[in-house]
Amino acid sequence: MAGAGVPVLLGVRLPEGRVPLLAGLRAATERGAVAERIATALRAGVERAWPDRAGARPPVLIAGLAVGWDAAGAELRHAAEAANAACGAPSERGWYDVRSLDVDLLLWRLREHGDLAAFVDRVIGPLLAHDRTARPPLVPTLETYLRHAGRKAETARALHLNRQTLYDRLARIASLLGSDLEDPQTVLALGVALQARRHVR
Known part of the structure; x- marks a missing residue:
């Protein structure tokens, strides 16, 4: 993430195999560009760590903008659940916007x-x-x-x-x-x- 120029707080949820992170944005308009950089960096990291998985595209989701720690927790929980719904959903970008998965999330539930x-x-x-x-x-x-x-x-x-x-x-x-x-x-x-x-x- 440092190499991608994105300041983050990073965690790892081993049971689910997920990497939740909070990214620092200078402006809300950076949301898409930062998501693209994060998705690219994470996939490059996967390929370096597991060369046999080259070309793998694990789902990368971007949640809403959090204005406090309580909101950040809720957004991360929402993104974690939406990751399940994202499997098999088409995406023209290298990442998913949680807001576009509302119907898929409802159907997944x-x-x-x-x-x-x-x-x-x-x-x-x-x-x-x-x-x-x-x-x-x-x-x-x-x-x-x-x-x-x-x-x-x-x-x-x-x-x-x-x-x-x-x-x-x-x-x-x-x-x-x-x-x-x-x-x-x-x-x-x-x-x-x-x-x-x-x-x-």
């Missing part, structure tokens, strides 16, 4: 309840069954469509499809699920079910 698996099966079960036996798989199409907020032109570009092929796939998805992909409540349920799938495998 519900993972032991059969209701979560039943919810996933009820909402997207036919689609998952299709993808186990047929090609092309349709789950990636639905995920991309939802990630682009239902904008078909952007979805087609992201999937490298012509628009008619995308329309055909969306019609097939709607038919399999018996759902209207334009309905906001349906879209919400589909998005939550796709996220929940990571926690019930």
Whole structure:
């Protein structure tokens, strides 16, 4: 951390294999840049200590800004729990922002309840069954469509499809699920079910 130019208080939680730390920031706007430096330094340290794990990407989470010791403890506890929820969650950066994991954390807390698996099966079960036996798989199409907020032109570009092929796939998805992909409540349920799938495998 000193080499990364980040002043920290560092701890090690051996039972969980976690390294909690408090980083000093000069300004709240440094949050993302400091998180990037910390993630890079920690991964370099892992590779030096365990060369056989080169390329490993242990989850690095950044919590909120703490203004006192009580708040720091609560933020670290929140980050520790969110680390479990982060497993398998996509991240375009080298680290996760705890604030973007709220839904995943809620779903992770519900993972032991059969209701979560039943919810996933009820909402997207036919689609998952299709993808186990047929090609092309349709789950990636639905995920991309939802990630682009239902904008078909952007979805087609992201999937490298012509628009008619995308329309055909969306019609097939709607038919399999018996759902209207334009309905906001349906879209919400589909998005939550796709996220929940990571926690019930």
